[in-house]
Amino acid sequence: MCAALFLVPRLLGGQMAQAPPSLTPRDSALHALNRLAYGPRPGDVTRVAQMGVMKWIDQQLDPRHVDDDSLKEIEKGYQILHESSYDLVGLLEDARKAREERLKRDPASVDQPGDQPPKLRRIAGEFPELAVVRAAYSQRQLQEVMVDFWTNHFNVFAGKGLDRALLPDYIEHVIRPRVLGNFADLLIATAESPAMLFYLDNWQSVAPGSIPPNLVRAEIRARSYGMGNSMRLDSAVARQPKGINENYGRELMELHTLGVDGGYTQADVIAAARIFTGWSIEKPRQDPQFVFNDWAHDYGEKTVLGVRFPGGHGRDEGIKLLKMLAMNPATMHHISWELCQRFVADDPPDGCVDDAVMAWKKTNGDIRAVLTAIFHGPDFWARSNLSGKVKTPLEFVASALRASGAEPDTTFRLAQVVARLGEPLYQHVAPDGYHETQDEWVNSGALLDRMNIAVGLAAGRLPGAIVDLNRVVSPMANHDSLVSTIDRQLLGGAMTPHTRQVILDQIKDVSDSNAARNFAVGMALGGPDFQKQ
Amino acid sequence: MAITRRGFVRAGGVALFSVGLDPLFMDRAAYALSCRPTVLPSNRPVLVCLFQRGAVDGLNMVVPHGDGIYYQERPRIGVPAKDVVDLDGYFGLHPSLAALKPWWDNKSLAAIHAIGSPDATRSHFDAQDYMESGTPGVKITADGWLNRYCQHDQAHQSTAFRSVAFGPELPRILSGSAPALAIGDLKTFGLRVPQNAQGDRVTRAFEALYQGSATGLLASSSEEGFEAARQLKAADPTQYQPEHGAVYPNGRLGHSLLEIAQLIKADIGLQIAFADATGWDTHVNQGASDGQLSARLKELGDGLAAFATDLRERMSNIVVLTMSEFGRTIHENGNSGTDHGHATAMFALGGPVSGGKVLGKWPGLAPEQRYEGRDVAVTTDFRDLFAEVLTRHLGSGDLGSVFPGYTVDPARYIGAIRA
Numbered sequence: 001m002c003a004a005l006f007l008v009p010r011l012l013g014g015q016m017a018q019a020p021p022s023l024t025p026r027d028s029a030l031h032a033l034n035r036l037a038y039g040p041r042p043g044d045v046t047r048v049a050q051m052g053v054m055k056w057i058d059q060q061l062d063p064r065h066v067d068d069d070s071l072k073e074i075e076k077g078y079q080i081l082h083e084s085s086y087d088l089v090g091l092l093e094d095a096r097k098a099r100e101e102r103l104k105r106d107p108a109s110v111d112q113p114g115d116q117p118p119k120l121r122r123i124a125g126e127f128p129e130l131a132v133v134r135a136a137y138s139q140r141q142l143q144e145v146m147v148d149f150w151t152n153h154f155n156v157f158a159g160k161g162l163d164r165a166l167l168p169d170y171i172e173h174v175i176r177p178r179v180l181g182n183f184a185d186l187l188i189a190t191a192e193s194p195a196m197l198f199y200l201d202n203w204q205s206v207a208p209g210s211i212p213p214n215l216v217r218a219e220i221r222a223r224s225y226g227m228g229n230s231m232r233l234d235s236a237v238a239r240q241p242k243g244i245n246e247n248y249g250r251e252l253m254e255l256h257t258l259g260v261d262g263g264y265t266q267a268d269v270i271a272a273a274r275i276f277t278g279w280s281i282e283k284p285r286q287d288p289q290f291v292f293n294d295w296a297h298d299y300g301e302k303t304v305l306g307v308r309f310p311g312g313h314g315r316d317e318g319i320k321l322l323k324m325l326a327m328n329p330a331t332m333h334h335i336s337w338e339l340c341q342r343f344v345a346d347d348p349p350d351g352c353v354d355d356a357v358m359a360w361k362k363t364n365g366d367i368r369a370v371l372t373a374i375f376h377g378p379d380f381w382a383r384s385n386l387s388g389k390v391k392t393p394l395e396f397v398a399s400a401l402r403a404s405g406a407e408p409d410t411t412f413r414l415a416q417v418v419a420r421l422g423e424p425l426y427q428h429v430a431p432d433g434y435h436e437t438q439d440e441w442v443n444s445g446a447l448l449d450r451m452n453i454a455v456g457l458a459a460g461r462l463p464g465a466i467v468d469l470n471r472v473v474s475p476m477a478n479h480d481s482l483v484s485t486i487d488r489q490l491l492g493g494a495m496t497p498h499t500r501q502v503i504l505d506q507i508k509d510v511s512d513s514n515a516a517r518n519f520a521v522g523m524a525l526g527g528p529d530f531q532k533q
Numbered sequence: 534m535a536i537t538r539r540g541f542v543r544a545g546g547v548a549l550f551s552v553g554l555d556p557l558f559m560d561r562a563a564y565a566l567s568c569r570p571t572v573l574p575s576n577r578p579v580l581v582c583l584f585q586r587g588a589v590d591g592l593n594m595v596v597p598h599g600d601g602i603y604y605q606e607r608p609r610i611g612v613p614a615k616d617v618v619d620l621d622g623y624f625g626l627h628p629s630l631a632a633l634k635p636w637w638d639n640k641s642l643a644a645i646h647a648i649g650s651p652d653a654t655r656s657h658f659d660a661q662d663y664m665e666s667g668t669p670g671v672k673i674t675a676d677g678w679l680n681r682y683c684q685h686d687q688a689h690q691s692t693a694f695r696s697v698a699f700g701p702e703l704p705r706i707l708s709g710s711a712p713a714l715a716i717g718d719l720k721t722f723g724l725r726v727p728q729n730a731q732g733d734r735v736t737r738a739f740e741a742l743y744q745g746s747a748t749g750l751l752a753s754s755s756e757e758g759f760e761a762a763r764q765l766k767a768a769d770p771t772q773y774q775p776e777h778g779a780v781y782p783n784g785r786l787g788h789s790l791l792e793i794a795q796l797i798k799a800d801i802g803l804q805i806a807f808a809d810a811t812g813w814d815t816h817v818n819q820g821a822s823d824g825q826l827s828a829r830l831k832e833l834g835d836g837l838a839a840f841a842t843d844l845r846e847r848m849s850n851i852v853v854l855t856m857s858e859f860g861r862t863i864h865e866n867g868n869s870g871t872d873h874g875h876a877t878a879m880f881a882l883g884g885p886v887s888g889g890k891v892l893g894k895w896p897g898l899a900p901e902q903r904y905e906g907r908d909v910a911v912t913t914d915f916r917d918l919f920a921e922v923l924t925r926h927l928g929s930g931d932l933g934s935v936f937p938g939y940t941v942d943p944a945r946y947i948g949a950i951r952a
Contacts (some may be wrong), residue, residue, distance in 0.1 A: 204868045244866030247816055251872075254656055266655065302621030391750065420717070429811050430586070432658055442750040443703040443715040444758030445722060451739050452725050494950045498745045506738040523738055528746040528755075 023381060025049035026275035029056070030492040031386050035343050036060055036375070039399030040492040042472045057375050061180065061368055063140035071138045077410060080126040080168055084306045085194065086287045087163035091120045093285055114441035127158075127168050128415035128425035133408050136399035146179035146367075147171070148394065149342055151426075152433030153335075154190045154256060156199045158426035162284060163199055167426055183335065183365035184326035187256060191248075191322055194288040200431065202248035203280040204241040205273060207298035211240065239369030244298070249273035251431045257325040259334030264305060271302040275309060275321050332360040335371060338436075343374055344435040345385050352379035387494060387532040390438035392420030395533065396450060400457055400525050403490040405472045406465040413464030417453060422446050447531075454526030458518045469521060475513035479504055482517060483494070486524050499529050578850045578885070578927050581793055581806045581840075582679070582706070583786070584664075585833075585857035587814035589659060590871050591878030592863065593826055593908065594630070595644045599623035603899040606864045609821070610871070616822040620644070629827045630834035636841055636882055638922055640889035641848065645918060647876045647893050649859055649911040655873035657814070660858035664915060665706035667936050676709025676722045678935055682923055683711035685931040692802030693761040697711055699789035699808040704938065706809055712757045719792045723762030728729045736762070768799040779843035782835040786810045793907045802933060804927070813857060817868040837882055849884035852926050852950070854918075860909055863898055875908035879918070881949045885926050891919035917945045 024033070029048035033040040036057060040048075048056045059066055075081060095117055131151075151171060158167045174193045178186040190196050197203040211219075215237055249272035253264045278297030282289045292315040307324065309317050325331055327439065336356035340348035352374060359366075359373035365426045374380055391399060397418050400406075415425055422441060428434050453462065460467045472489045475495040476482050483503050487495035503520050510516040524530060556655040573585035597603050598614040599622060617625030618634055624644065626633060636642035652669040654660050661671040667678030676684075683696055696713040698704050703715040716722055724736050736759065773795045781787035789808035796803045812829050821824045833855070843850050860877030876896075881888070894912040896902050904910040920941040932941040 031563075201868065201870075204817060206867060208867065210893070241867040245816060245866060245868060245870075246872055250656065254658070260656060260659060266653075373901065420701075422717075430657060438750055439708060440702060442754050444702060444754045444756075444761060445715045445717055445757050447751070448722070448724055448758045448762065449717075455724075455735060493847075494745070499742060502738065502741045506741070517739075519735075522735075523742060526739060527742040528751050531751055 022383060023386075025053065026383065026493060027364070028053040030494060031381070032057060032375075033141075033492065034387075035380075035389075036145060038135050038144070038395055039402050039533065040168060042405060042489040043400045045492045055140075060140070060142035061372060061375075063143040063180070063327070066138045066140050071134065074133060074137060074408065078126050078130050080123045081172070082129065083123060083168070085166055085169040087122075088123070088168065088441075089162070091123075092162070093116060093166045095120060108492070122162065123168075125412045125415070128418075129412040131171075132394065132398060132401075132414040132418055132464075135394060136401040136414075137408070139249075142371075143179060145342075146371075147176055150175050150179050150186065152292050152428070152436075153338065154196065155428055155431050155433035156195045156426070157429050157431075159429070160199055160446050162288070163195055166193075166195035166198060166288060171192075171426075174273060180368045180371070181366075186221045186367075187310075187326050188319060188322050190256070191252070191276075191279070191318070192290040194284070194290060196248070197279060197281050197290070198284070198288075200248035200251055202273075203284070204275050205245035205248070205277050205279075206241045206243065206293075206296035207277045208243040208298045210277075211237065212293070213295055215240070235358055239390060241296075244273045244277055246270060246273045247304070250277060252325070255431055256434075257331040257334070258328060259330055260326070262330035262334060268304050269319075271304045271309075274298040274300070274302050275317050279315070279318060289374065322396075324363055329357075332357045332365075336360060339370060340374060340379075341436050343371075344379050345388055347380045349382075352377050375487060387529075389533050390442055390531055391420045391533050392436070392441055393423035393446070394425070396421065396531065397453070398456065399533070400462075400530070402464060403472075403492075403525065403530075404457060404467055404469065404521070406457065406462060406467040409464060410464050411464055414462075415464075417463060421449055421453070440495070442531075450531065451478065451526035454524075454530070455522040457525060458522035469517065473517060473521065475517040477513055478518065479507055479520075482507075482513075485515055486520055490521065491529060494529050495524065496529055499524070499527050502527075576810045576847075576850055577802075577804060578852070579797055579804055580922060581808075581851065581853040583833075583853065583855045584661075584704070584706070584807070584809050585813045585855060586657075586661065586809055586811050587879055588660070588859045588861060588873060589813040589857040590815060590819065590826060590861040591646065591876065592860070593819070593821075594627055594830060595620075595646055595732060595878040596625050596627060597623060597895075597898065598625045600898055602863075604778060608819075608865070609869045610819055610865045612821050614625070619862065621891060625868060626834075627827065627830050628822050629831035632838035633880075633882075636838075637889055641882060641884055641886050643839075643881045643886050643888040644891045645879045645881065645893045645947060646891055646950065647896050647909055647911060647923075648879055648913040648915055649876040651911065651914055653875075653905075655859065655875075657858055657873075664856060664858050665704060667916060668938060669916075671938065674937070676705070677706035677806065678919065679706045679711030680711050680713060681935045682927070682929055683713070683805065684709065685934040686923075686927065686929045693757060693803060694766050694801045694803050696805035696867075697793075697796065697803060697807070698812070698904075699792055699806070702783075704807060704809070707805070712753070713805075714757060714761050716792070718788075719765070719795060722765055723758075745904060764801050768801050773791070775839065775843045777842050777845055779839040780824045780835075781839040781843075782832050784832055786832055787836045787839065790836045793841055797844065815861070816866065816870040816872060819870045837880075841882060848882075852881060852883040852885055852922055854922060855880045856915065862907055863903065863909060864907065875904040876911040877909070879915075881918075881922070885950050887948055887951045892949055913947055914945070916941070918947065918949060921946040921949055925952065 026045055026049045028043045028518045031039060032053050033044055033048060076281055097518055138144045154168055156163055156170055170193050174189045178189060246269050250269045252272060254260050258264055265526060278293040280293050281293050282291035292316055297314055299312055301533055303311040336353045339356060340352040344352050355373045355377045356370045363369040386527055397414060413432060418425060423434055457467055473485050483500055487493060503523050507516045510519060558650045593612055596612045596617050598617045612627055616628045618628060619625040620637060633642055650660060650663050650669045653664055665677045666674040670672040679696065687828050696707055698707050698715045700715060701717045702811050703713055707713040740759050743752055746752055775781065781791045793806040808832060837853060844851060856879050857877050859873060859875055862872035863876040866872050896910040896912050900906060902910065916936050916939055920932050920936060923935065
């Protein structure tokens with residue numbers, strides 16, 4: 001009967017108003033809070049169950065109307081939000097010049113970690129911290145989940161040179177405003193972002209033989225009037241990029257759009273790289289902005305995936321290619337599959353992916369519509385998919401903060417906790433971003449560390465946060481009530497009978513009610529039930 | 534050291550009656566049942582694998598300085614012959630690898646050139662995946678070849694520390710049904726609780742929680758973790774001092790090598806160690822004798838030299854193997870860098886290595902000798918080298934299971950390990 005109910009919306013591509021009847025309102029609420037949010041805070045399951053889970057989902061899909069003033073208050077403590085790429089590049093450049101000066105004075109001197117200006121260090125620590133804090137404390141939870149999704153999908157490694165300064169602008173102004181918008185818009189914005197242009201080297205990809213106009217002029221001057229320093233001119237010419245760089249063209253197809261089995265060839269990669277010649281960064285070391293250098297562009301004819309790009313076109317053919325890729329069936333499938341993996345199951349069911357692709361086609365890649373299709377599909381609500389995914393380190397830490405009612409302190413150390421579990425944010429070197437599946441995160445060392453973090457948190461020792469357990473579970477002499485309260489308040493009711501029994505056994509001879517409470521909370525958060533979502 | 538695997542067995546017993554279980558977990562439970570503890574010889578052979586992620590430029594690592602084409606193709610980034618550490622008149626080490634020369638001279642360091650994958654991919658992720666799964670061109674392979682070796686070669690009985698990856702994540706190459714550990718830092722491994730009595734209580738509690746939960750990877754990984762923590766505590770390697778004046782370079786690679794040496798000397802059964810070395814994807818300004826690549830090679834060379842110095846006589850039963858997913862273009866690109874290519878170079882270091890030679894058939898750099906007209910051609914399939922190391926060094930018998938779909942033929946071995 002249940003299956004029959006779901007057939008109708010899938011065939012009509014319509015929407016369901018209600019969560020599936022097979023789950024209780026509390027089960028559905030907990031599931032939605034686990035997947036569309038970073039887990040429930042105390043009271044969230046009841047609140048969402050009472051208002052109706054589908055209504056809550058609709059609200060999350062339209063975050064502009066979700067009040068988020070409390071997060072704005074926290075964000076005021078983050079200086080990084082007031083620094084532009086211009087400021088950050090300035091800081092980096094000052095540091096670079098200071099290092100050069102130092103090496104000139106003392107060529108044998110070595111770099112010390114303390115050489116970095118304190119402001120730069122502080123800012124470097126603030127930005128990953130902000131990601132954890134937003135995940136834990138924003139009311140716009142789905143928006144934050146999607147920020148994490150796209151940040152990994154369009155990964156930029158913050159440790160690569162200039163990207164240290166470019167990454168904050170990339171996340172704030174390229175990714176964040178577009179996480180629920182149109183995919184092609186997001187794709188184009190990443191393609192034109194100085195952070196991506198630098199990370200995947202496209203800013204230095206030029207048509208072979210091209211020389212920037214200022215060097216051409218200088219050369220003419222030098223030749224006609226015998227002016228200028230021709231040695232210096234030669235070395236400036238020698239330093240110029242000499243040809244195309246395939247890096248962006250390849251990752252664009254393999255990771256950002258079609259997927260590795262998306263049917264493109266090495267010839268397509270080269271043609272795409274030629275199309276993006278001249279997409280570069282203006283004043284990279286002063287005020288980095290996107291620029292299209294027509295002098296560096298290859299104006300010849302190209303063919304990508306069998307489609308002819310006639311000669312004589314400039315920046316417009318890059319946009320044409322990005323739009324074409326955004327609507328390619330392989331892209332729709334690849335990204336729908338990734339979204340279903342994030343929200344439904346590590347090995348996503350075909351039906352869910354098909355629903356998402358259909359929504360993509362109908363709306364020309366409206367991400368909100370694609371998500372809506374996933375959240376209304378039967379696979380999302382299938383009982384077999386409940387608690388079926390293991391949390392990533394970011395999900396584990398954010399959900400533990402939420403469950404325990406912890407508040408961030410001002411030391412910016414939460415991101416270090418996430419890093420210790422294997423997910424240093426913005427530090428994934430390769431362009432594929434952090435993975436979503438449990439085999440990436442579940443290993444014995446990281447698991448022991450999760451237990452350590454849980455025990456520390458329960459004892460009020462979580463670096464970067466202030467924990468006051470009394471606000472969520474007060475110590476009580478009756479252990480049955482204690483464990484039930486922990487289950488309700490911290491685990492959203494997901495505690496298995498086995499966990500319950502083990503905790504009761506382990507605390508039965510602990511007479512101090514404070515110690516018993518802390519021990520039980522540590523086990524609940526470090527135990528297997530809380531690793532799952 | 535006697536090892537108990539009661540956790541596995543107990544969890545496995547529960548698992549058999551449950552539905553919808555992770556097949557990987559079932560494998561591990563079954564595997565655990567088949568294992569019987571034995572006494573371990575302290576001198577059993579060890580294999581250390583270092584993965585140079587990002588595709589190292591083999592031509593600037595082991596430089597064909599006797600070839601004019603090399604310098605024609607690399608006017609800006611070619612390593613000048615005067616800087617190269619000459620090996621045989623044609624090849625030489627990048628100057629930043631000079632620390633390795635003594636091991637070349639005593640014939641325990643070999644370079645293998647023109648080695649790689651038969652698959653044409655120039656994608657880092659695909660190529661790394663193939664090199665770790667051991668099945669080029671086949672993406673659906675579930676486990677890594679080092680893990681399959683551990684599954685099939687049970688002559689070397691398993692301990693918690695039999696195979697260890699240094700880093701926060703277990704890499705693909707060691708993933709699979711045989712237990713493997715990922716260790717970020719030995720010093721902080723295990724459950725950290727201030728008072729000892731309470732520590733035991735916490736450990737017991739978590740063991741009980743995870744043992745009965747039968748939740749696939751969560752159950753098996755946690756059991757591996759508890760057991761390893763117990764053994765490490767007993768071995769107490771916290772006060773480690775490198776010997777013979779060895780100085781490990783700063784950075785993650787040096788730290789990983791130091792901890793591998795530490796575990797080997799602790800004699801707790803380490804057989805396979807794995808570590809990553811990153812930063813080889815030199816598309817832009819890779820440099821020649823100095824620069825970006827030079828700095829990475831210096832860390833590699835100094836790290837390996839420190840490792841071999843530290844372990845000295847124990848190197849007689851250790852092989853260190855470097856690997857990288859592919860090489861880079863022969864021609865330098867427009868940004869004084871190199872793009873994704875095909876064959877690359879690897880090193881084998883250790884007593885069992887038949888060193889002092891550049892092994893493998895050198896295809897040459899002339900245009901007609903290249904792969905697809907631009908890259909160094911592959912003349913040695915990486916599986917032939919890995920298979921040779923497994924059989925001749927570790928004594929593996931079942932290579933068909935380790936490299937499914939590939940017929941290993943000793944006639945193709947390049948002679949990296951002394952027969």
